[in-house]
Amino acid sequence: MKPSPSRKRRRGPLTQDFELLASRYSDFATEWSSVSASSDNNDHRSLASKSTPSFQLSLTRALLDFHFSLKLPSLPENRLCPPVPNRWFYCEWILQELMPSLTNPNHFSTGHRVQNVGLDIGTGASAIYSLLLAAHDTKLRMLASEVDPISLASAKTNIDTNNLQDRITLIDVGQTYNTSCNVIRGPLLQALEEKSAATEYLDFVLTNPPFFEENPPDRADGRARTPMTQTESIYSDGGEVGWVLDILRDSLTTRTRIGWYTTMLSKKTSFVKLKRILLDFLGPGHVRSTELEIGSTMTRWFLAWTYYRPYGQTTAVETRRINFDVQGNEGAAITLDKVADRLKTYCTSIPGWDLACSKDTNTQKESVMCLELIVTENNPSIPSSYMVEEKAAQLPDRVSMDMSTETLSLTAKDWLPAEGHFVMRFRLVVEQIGSSEKQNAVKVSVHAYGHSSHGGKAIEKILSRVEGEVTRTNRRWRRQLARQNQQQTSA
Ligand code: SAH
Numbered sequence: 373m374k375p376s377p378s379r380k381r382r383r384g385p386l387t388q389d390f391e392l393l394a395s396r397y398s399d400f401a402t403e404w405s406s407v408s409a410s411s412d413n414n415d416h417r418s419l420a421s422k423s424t425p426s427f428q429l430s431l432t433r434a435l436l437d438f439h440f441s442l443k444l445p446s447l448p449e450n451r452l453c454p455p456v457p458n459r460w461f462y463c464e465w466i467l468q469e470l471m472p473s474l475t476n477p478n479h480f481s482t483g484h485r486v487q488n489v490g491l492d493i494g495t496g497a498s499a500i501y502s503l504l505l506a507a508h509d510t511k512l513r514m515l516a517s518e519v520d521p522i523s524l525a526s527a528k529t530n531i532d533t534n535n536l537q538d539r540i541t542l543i544d545v546g547q548t549y550n551t552s553c554n555v556i557r558g559p560l561l562q563a564l565e566e567k568s569a570a571t572e573y574l575d576f577v578l579t580n581p582p583f584f585e586e587n588p589p590d591r592a593d594g595r596a597r598t599p600m601t602q603t604e605s606i607y608s609d610g611g612e613v614g615w616v617l618d619i620l621r622d623s624l625t626t627r628t629r630i631g632w633y634t635t636m637l638s639k640k641t642s643f644v645k646l647k648r649i650l651l652d653f654l655g656p657g658h659v660r661s662t663e664l665e666i667g668s669t670m671t672r673w674f675l676a677w678t679y680y681r682p683y684g685q686t687t688a689v690e691t692r693r694i695n696f697d698v699q700g701n702e703g704a705a706i707t708l709d710k711v712a713d714r715l716k717t718y719c720t721s722i723p724g725w726d727l728a729c730s731k732d733t734n735t736q737k738e739s740v741m742c743l744e745l746i747v748t749e750n751n752p753s754i755p756s757s758y759m760v761e762e763k764a765a766q767l768p769d770r771v772s773m774d775m776s777t778e779t780l781s782l783t784a785k786d787w788l789p790a791e792g793h794f795v796m797r798f799r800l801v802v803e804q805i806g807s808s809e810k811q812n813a814v815k816v817s818v819h820a821y822g823h824s825s826h827g828g829k830a831i832e833k834i835l836s837r838v839e840g841e842v843t844r845t846n847r848r849w850r851r852q853l854a855r856q857n858q859q860q861t862s863a
Pocket of ligand 1: 452453454493494495496497498499500501517518519520523545558559562580581582603604605
């Protein structure tokens with residue numbers, strides 16, 4: 373067998389080139405030839421229906437070695453064999469998108485001190501996520517919790533074989549899990565309360581939940597389900613939705629002790645439901661999501677939330693972007709200041725809203741050809757839906773039930789950016805039209821960032837008339853102009 377590629381080759385999409393893998397890995401070659409002999413050439417559906425657990429395992433082993441130089445010696449019969457592409461997709465999303473956002477001052481105004489520690493809840497017999505993350509990032513330490521003793525033993529073999537025992541700590545939650553006590557603890561607190569966890573802060577939590585509430589029905593297409601044990605596939609308290617709600621409940625206790633709380637989801641209905649709950653509860657600045665299509669038949673959804681206070685203008689909550697030009701009357705030049713004045717006059721006079729329009733001093737450029745204005749709300753109000761009891765009332769009962777007022781005591785300050793429910797940025801740039809210096813236009817680009825439904829209403833209100841007010845083409849300006857013209861002609 374050729375030497376395995378250097379660890380540098382891990383990045384980028386994982387190979388789908390089975391011939392290449394077969395040329396390197398004899399076990400995979402054997403499995404691949406028997407599967408491909410019994411399926412139509414290149415028909416992935418046909419391949420999926422013919423693929424056997426031993427084919428899947430040989431593929432997982434080949435991909436782990438080829439891309440990550442990882443070995444997977446142990447996978448007891450009937451334990452979940454992890455497909456590498458979607459597991460790696462999830463890891464990359466956390467490392468490349470979620471983690472950097474925590475320390476990016478454009479995303480969160482409270483800087484997170486990076487710990488280089490993550491928690492993998494329900495690591496399984498493979499310990500797949502912990503292996504991938506620790507092998508990929510040599511700074512990272514992982515905690516890996518599991519309840520099933522056979523999977524724990526198997527995970528230990530896999531971790532030791534890859535010599536990662538110093539950076540991956542297994543947490544046996546069997547005890548905590550089985551102890552009945554008054555405090556309700558979900559899978560997150562169960563892991564953190566074990567002595568072996570011994571950590572105060574974490575950068576992220578990830579989990580691939582037991583998907584089902586009860587034994588799943590047969591697949592519609594008649595294909596066999598991936599072999600799984602009961603604890604791997606079933607969370608009797610609500611399946612994957614219940615699992616995530618229990619982690620959400622736990623997260624009300626741990627809050628900013630952990631940077632990002634994340635989960636994989638197998639059903640779109642679970643994703644939509646949980647995302648709605650998180651958006652209503654924390655607001656869009658605190659929630660991220662993505663999805664992965666696997667082949668033509670399967671999708672996985674990924675959802676994350678954080679308790680760090682978002683920055684007003686994060687791209688994740690950019691709701692609207694519009695552009696328009698303002699020209700002077702009858703070809704006369706128009707100045708930046710004039711457009712800025714019109715904008716201020718309009719924004720500060722909208723009935724029912726107490727808005728402020730100020731120059732953005734942070735980005736004030738030397739150039740007089742460009743000006744940035746920021747529109748926010750003076751003394752952002754706190755609608756009742758941001759009060760403690762109201763917030764808690766929005767949560768499903770199982771999350772808020774029996775929680776102390778202290779745990780639930782959240783104030784608007786915790787949820788909203790310092791700027792309030794929304795921020796709008798107006799960028800004004802002068803542009804010459806044609807050859808005459810007198811003929812110019814001011815190009816206005818507007819970026820709107822909404823952090824709550826209240827903020828969304830402000831944005832809609834401002835955008836509904838802003839262009840006509842600033843270009844003076846709204847009806848009242850046209851009428852005024854007509855009156856002026858009339859007066860001039862009659863004079
Ligand atoms: N992470 C693996 C396995 C996911 S299956 C993978 O992605 O392939 C879900 C895992 O969670 C199972 O191994 C199951 O035994 C484990 N589990 C169930 N309840 C748990 C709990 N309360 N704490 C930790 N692990 C648990």
